[in-house]
Amino acid sequence: MASESNYVQATIPRFDGHYDHWSMLMEIFLRSKEYWPIVEVGISAPVEGETLTNAQMTEFEARKLKDLKAKNYLFQSIEHPILETILCKETSKDIWDSMKKKYQGTARVKRAQLQALRRDFETLQMKEGESVMSYCARTMEISNKMRFHGEKMNDITILEKILHSLTPKYDYVVCSIEESKDIDELSLDELQSSLLVHEQKMNQHSTSDEQVLKASTFISSNCRGRGKGRGRGRGYRGNRDGGNKDGNGNFRANDDYDKSRGRAFEKSKI
Template structure:
């Protein structure tokens, strides 16, 4: 205890200081004299074993009171010391500070109402660190506890989850769907949110290596170039939409191909990803059919877990006609639209990469043993078109 650090009160955060000082005084077995004071000396009576014992206890209390007063005088800054300099007992010094900085019952009620309002209005900013925000929540909760209103872990967890910005929507959905929030600890939740925030930061810094743009907007066709017989008998035409998407009118089964030349990935671009296990998009208006009841957590490329908002079909227009991408997940907050190479191949299509182009075509022409198209396959005839 000799090396115990005494906090210094300088008019800031009296509630925190008083809690710390109460604990320190209790560990030194001095709090009782600060809280109750020292009993008045008894009247002069004949000395008996009982009176002798009472006198001994009072002398011990007076010694402890002096020691507690010394600690309190040491625990305040010089300009605060003037408030308690005249106090002759530790109780007088403590009560003087409490009355001035904590106030009367009416003042404490006003402070409690102010803290309640601050707690209810507290929201996390988009660019704010999760640790900074949760520290604010915990500090406010501690102040509310000091003023007589204690928040349970369940209440604090609910407050945090409804106060997070949109970038945390996916992890909040996962927690609400898969976790028992009534048994979740605050420290556990904060750890999960910190990990999610770290993954988001890493994702922003990462590059989309090995992914190819796939533009599927309908537009005017570009200039046609001469066929090159060395290039698998496919025409080498400029995209009718943007110059990057190249399609072959001689092969109706070809869905689309994508050039790696594009330097900017727009929101309506689909990335052909060999690492994705499912087709995914964040755009609800792309769907020609959507089942909202299909919701479950999935892992995306950066390692984080998100909750799907539905599953359905998307109809796109290619130069060869309408094509329907089936079994696509709707994932709010997804950075880019993804086409899964494994899902494409498993449905009877083939994916080839030739001279910085990604070509997706019907495998039944080149691979007679491949799976035939059915109503459950990812690509089929669409009922209506969405221009991309």
């Protein structure tokens, strides 16, 4: 039982100053515990002088208990300095509304933020050398922020943005996807999966081409090295014989060499 309680406490979203992110996670958490209707709508106390039936009283007490549990989760998600400012709130709805007013910002600020996000989305382009996974993550990050700020954006808008902002090397992939699949029925997960498959194929071809280029460069350099060695050998043997080649490539005897041989022959005759 203690371990279950520790697990629940560990899964409660903690408010870190980013209201939009926290409110989304906290709403999902409260929905999973079936407390969100209490937080969203609140509970109304019986009108003074009104007499409730046993069934109505039982239902009211059950709603109060749910509201108390929802308040407990909200208190656990908020740090002590902020908690001090909302301890006086009566219900979980009061706490939720107070956090929203404090940290979500005014309508004017939200509009300015949304306009900036729209510009970022419109100018978003895949960077040269960027992976499909990284670019899709950047696109979804901006799209989610726009949704948090009230933008009604459907998946097809995000899907078309990704397809039309990839680097030129993906042009044939985009054409293939648009011709073979119904874009209106294609999900973002399917698009990302298809792009990842093509990216892996392109990376494999690129690796193979690099290996072939390295191998051809190595063979070419070896051939040039052996050719130079043979050229020096032939030149050395030609000089050793005491002869040179003329401008036409014909062998020409060395005059000094012939004269020395003649003097030696004359001495032997004497």
